[in-house]
Amino acid sequence: xxxxxxxxxxxxxxxxxxxxxxxxxxxxxxxxxxxxxxxxxxxxxxxxxxxxxxxxxxxxxxxxxxxxxxxxxxxxxxxxxxxxxxxxxxxxxxxxxxxxxxxxxxxxxxxxxxxxxxxxxxxxxxxxxxxxxxxxxxxxxxxxxxxxxxxxxxxxxxxxxxxxxxxxxxxxx
Amino acid sequence: xxxxxxxxxxxxxxxxxxxxxxxxxxxxxxxxxxxxxxxxxxxxxxxxxxxxxxxxxxxxxxxxxxxxxxxxxxxxxxxxxxxxxxxxxxxxxxxxxxxxxxxxxx
Ligand SMILES: [Cu+2]
Numbered sequence: 001x002x003x004x005x006x007x008x009x010x011x012x013x014x015x016x017x018x019x020x021x022x023x024x025x026x027x028x029x030x031x032x033x034x035x036x037x038x039x040x041x042x043x044x045x046x047x048x049x050x051x052x053x054x055x056x057x058x059x060x061x062x063x064x065x066x067x068x069x070x071x072x073x074x075x076x077x078x079x080x081x082x083x084x085x086x087x088x089x090x091x092x093x094x095x096x097x098x099x100x101x102x103x104x105x106x107x108x109x110x111x112x113x114x115x116x117x118x119x120x121x122x123x124x125x126x127x128x129x130x131x132x133x134x135x136x137x138x139x140x141x142x143x144x145x146x147x148x149x150x151x152x153x154x155x156x157x158x159x160x161x162x163x164x165x166x167x168x169x170x171x172x173x
Numbered sequence: 174x175x176x177x178x179x180x181x182x183x184x185x186x187x188x189x190x191x192x193x194x195x196x197x198x199x200x201x202x203x204x205x206x207x208x209x210x211x212x213x214x215x216x217x218x219x220x221x222x223x224x225x226x227x228x229x230x231x232x233x234x235x236x237x238x239x240x241x242x243x244x245x246x247x248x249x250x251x252x253x254x255x256x257x258x259x260x261x262x263x264x265x266x267x268x269x270x271x272x273x274x275x276x277x278x279x
Contacts, residue, residue: 064267067230067231068230068231068267071229071230071247074229075229152206153206153207156206156207156268156270157207157230157268159268159270160207160265160267160268160269160270160271161268163268163269163270164266164267164268164269167269
């Protein structure tokens with residue numbers, strides 16, 4: 001029962017390399033799109049977990065993810081509207097979405113305790129990857145102060161979720 | 174006026190001072206952008222904490238030693254009364270990176 005974490009871990013390097021390949025830092029409309037996409041990915045994974053998870057802590061964690069990431073994304077939507085910015089799809093967002101879809105399909109095949117463990121392990125890895133991208137790429141690249149501040153709040157939320165996921169994972173062992 | 178009229182009042186003041194502890198205080202602790210503020214507060218048993226959550230996220234104020242576990246709904250204020258003395262480290266169950274300390278005197 002090997003659980004592949006490759007998708008989430010690769011996401012980090014892709015977030016880094018996609019921007020590097022373009023030779024330019026991501027623009028605010030692209031950053032907004034990437035951040036929003038990262039939230040949607042976690043919500044989708046959580047909805048699958050609410051359906052599939054057997055362990056009550058895992059189910060509760062998944063509900064927390066839906067609640068928090070919907071709240072962050074609502075703030076993001078309100079902000080882009082206020083700033084009159086249209087989030088712009090980009091290679092990083094596309095790669096993230098593709099990898100997340102693959103991971104979702106992979107998790108869909110698992111059942112019971114095996115699924116629970118794999119979901120939580122992926123949550124740890126995914127949040128870690130997004131934290132890295134926020135810290136090293138997205139926050140430093142953001143030029144609008146309000147966007148930067150929202151990303152900083154997002155970083156704290158993601159860091160909190162990573163620790164929460166680690167605690168849930170420890171209890172599953 | 175006869176001095177005797179004041180006796181009950183004086184007695185009330187006297188016994189009041191003995192029987193009723195110092196007036197319990199209300200202390201505000203807010204959460205903004207996933208930070209408890211102030212991070213360290215000194216209070217007394219019987220004091221009320223007003224937990225003011227300014228975030229759009231639900232938080233909890235959960236004592237590590239199990240003394241309290243307060244649910245803090247988004248954009249709401251809830252109150253709780255402190256019933257036990259001690260130095261209590263607490264955190265948010267949903268975001269364990271949120272941490273703070275209450276020093277509760279008896
Ligand atoms: Cu919290």
